[in-house]
Amino acid sequence: MSTRHSPTRQFDARALRQDFPILQRLVRGGKPLVYLDSAATSQKPAVVIEALVDFYRSTNANIHRGVYELSEAATLAYDQARAKVARLINAPNPRECIFVRNTTEAINLVAQSWGRANLAPGDIVVLSLLEHHSNIVPWQLVTRERGAELRYIDIDEDGRLRLEQLDDYLATGRVKLVSVTHVSNALGTINPVAEIVERAHAAGAVVLVDGAQSVPHLPVDVQALGVDFYAFSGHKMLGPMGIGVLYGRRELLEAMPPFLGGGDMIRTVTLEGSTWADLPAKFEAGTPSVADAVALGVAVDYLQSLGMPAIRHHEQELLRYALARLDEIPGITLYGPVGEDRSGVVSFTLGDVHPHDIAGILDSEGIAIRAGHHCAQPLMRRLGVVATARASVYLYNTEEDIDRLVDGLLIVRQVFNVGD
Amino acid sequence: MSDLYREHILDHYRNPRNYGTLEPHDRSFEDSNPLCGDRIRIDLRLKDGTIEDIAFTGRGCAISQASASILTEMVKGQSLDFVKELTAEDLLDELGIPISPARRKCALLSLKVLKAAAYGLSEWPE
Structure with missing residues (x-):
């Protein structure tokens, strides 16, 4: 398919981050931004701006x-x-x-x-x-x-x-x-x-x-x-x-x-x-x-310039890492299929903590995720939940972002006394 | 840690005050935020224009539920006129946490429901 265009750049997410001015900024009183909401909108590289x-x-x-x-x-x-x-x-x-x-x-x-x-x-x-x-x-x-x-x-x-x-x-x-x-x-x-x-x-x-x-x-x-x-x-x-x-x-x-x-x-x-x-x-x-x-x-x-297959490959690796790390968190429920037919989107709930509270605490740690019905109310009803928390990755995300997400979720557990 | 989830907010969330329903009651109103699914019902028992007893039930995020709990403490024993004059700022001051525009609806759902009950509404006018 996309072999029509041979990539001209080696894929290195950490290096790519330098292309995105917003990823250099600090949020919530000096915390580096962890942006995990690209399914809502992606960040823009300087060349686009x-x-x-x-x-x-x-x-x-x-x-x-x-x-x-x-x-x-x-x-x-x-x-x-x-x-x-x-x-x-x-x-x-x-x-x-x-x-x-x-x-x-x-x-x-x-x-x-x-x-x-x-x-x-x-x-x-x-x-x-x-x-x-x-x-x-x-x-x-x-x-x-x-x-x-x-x-x-x-x-x-x-x-x-x-x-x-x-x-x-x-x-x-x-x-x-x-x-x-x-x-x-x-x-x-x-x-x-x-x-x-x-x-x-x-x-x-x-x-x-x-x-x-x-x-x-x-x-x-x-x-x-x-x-x-x-x-x-x-x-x-x-x-x-x-x-x-x-x-x-x-x-x-x-x-x-x-x-x-x-x-x-x-x-x-x-x-x-x-x-x-x-x-x-x-x-x-x-x-x-x-x-x-x-x-x-x-x-x-x-x-x-990166090649869509390389972007896909990076996101698959990141998804695999995210699913493995998140699965270690006691009380978490992960939604969605596991396999090749899955993109870099992770919907989850944690104990009985409302997803808005999950997102609220993560936000105070500088981590941006989405919480709510994701404009898919019939699906939420089918899953039997009011809402989920959702982290989504893109080409500029790294394993460090996932590590920060996991650390943030451990804080959520602690604040809300989530059981195992 | 988080400014939003101070200990008193979490305490009201985990141990809500005046939680439950009142039977019989003089006034009752229920509403929800369709966007996040937060839901609050408030029952009032009145005596000579004063809130003799109040109770709430609900589900949703910690901010919405803690806010309802705190609000019931603010108005118990007060007159209906007091409730009618109560402003959003009064409740937000009492919560004592920085509420972002995105969470304002969570924090103020209980006040909206209480006002409707105080005015004796059974549903929102068209």
């Missing part, structure tokens, strides 16, 4: 139509960023990569454009219990409007999808769309996307994959996976907030009506009506976040 500033300093102009030098340069930079993103996920054509604000907007785009045009009463949309609210709510909105129905693929005890349920749903012959996450943000489960696509396509269903937690961490090849739509966010993959990508197969995107109307997405406008621009402009109404797109392109360069 500088790319943003540099765009506004030296290239800023509105794109397209401008016939002067700056506008040409801005347009070129925007198009190059699109090409970089397309190469990262091996999209056949950069025109199939639509810039949006984030994964949520990408999924809403498909729900509102493809969904409203293609869903009819009695049709079924299949989701899973591992979905983030962003891959549930848009489908609740459109299925209610169209009189279509929702089904959810359940999980087994380890947090893996029960694919036989997908088969049952597909056997009804009424499934129009399967929309599932590639990697669970709450449990780290890596779903067998290629297999899901094969089964769905055999039943004539279209497949959307939420790639928010996969593109930053794994080699992703949308052609090898065979997906119809693939959505992801720039800010979780070293890029800025406010820029994301929807990949869609050309035939599907071309047949879809626009999502937002306005400037840039039209070919002609008369008082009576309009005709639409070609891809990708048809889905990019209004002035886009050009600087953010350009900086995302720089983030992609950074990832490619």
Whole structure:
């Protein structure tokens, strides 16, 4: 897959930390920051931050139509960023990569454009219990409007999808769309996307994959996976907030009506009506976040210089270390599958301590983790918990970060008298 | 250690005061923070506009539960007017810990529930 790009840098997480200015700062009265919340948003290397500033300093102009030098340069930079993103996920054509604000907007785009045009009463949309609210709510909105129905693929005890349920749903012959996450943000489960696509396509269903937690961490090849739509966010993959990508197969995107109307997405406008621009402009109404797109392109360069397989390998080693160390803590409960199909996300609870209290005490030690329902309330209910604490790693985390987390959790145990 | 989890907060969390329900009661209200699942119910028994007895039950983080325990001690034997005038700052002062914006909802859930009970609400108005 990503052998298309040979890495130019040796992978050394400790050295990489020097590239991230925020990791040098102190928090909570002088404690070094241990950042273990990259599943929520990643930190940014200096080259990405500088790319943003540099765009506004030296290239800023509105794109397209401008016939002067700056506008040409801005347009070129925007198009190059699109090409970089397309190469990262091996999209056949950069025109199939639509810039949006984030994964949520990408999924809403498909729900509102493809969904409203293609869903009819009695049709079924299949989701899973591992979905983030962003891959549930848009489908609740459109299925209610169209009189279509929702089904959810359940999980087994380890947090893996029960694919036989997908088969049952597909056997009804009424499934129009399967929309599932590639990697669970709450449990780290890596779903067998290629297999899901094969089964769905055999039943004539279209497949959307939420790639928010996969593109930053794994080699992703949308052609090898065979997906119809693939959505992801720039800010979780070293890029800025406010820029994301929807990949869609050309035939599907071309047949879809626009999502937002306005400037840039039209070919002609008369008082009576309009005709639409070609891809990708048809889905990019209004002035886009050009600087953010350009900086995302720089983030992609950074990832490619290391190689996605090397990043994945580092995170797997770190996950193995984290699971072994956390398992030593009396009273801890770890959630999610153990095996190759697991990303660097660790959800846990500790005795009966509320996850907010776990996170509160860790915060006073300078350790940033997330606590709550992780925008996955149906999954929390399925697991029988109100909330979990979640630590998630990225390329800049080290075993020392995990050691500090374990030390912090031992303090939590002590403060709350957690039994064995 | 942590400024947030001072000993008196942990003591109220582990050994909550006025914990339980009152049967019969004159007022009762229950609410939760949907984001974190914290839940508090407060029952009041009144006599001549004064809180003769108060009890709470709930589950959630230490801050929300300790805050409820401390609040019941603050208002027991006080008038309903006292409760109606009580401010968020009064309760936060009494907690005596630095509450970040993210934890404010945890700390103030009990006050929200108590106010609703004091005003005799059975549910939030639409």
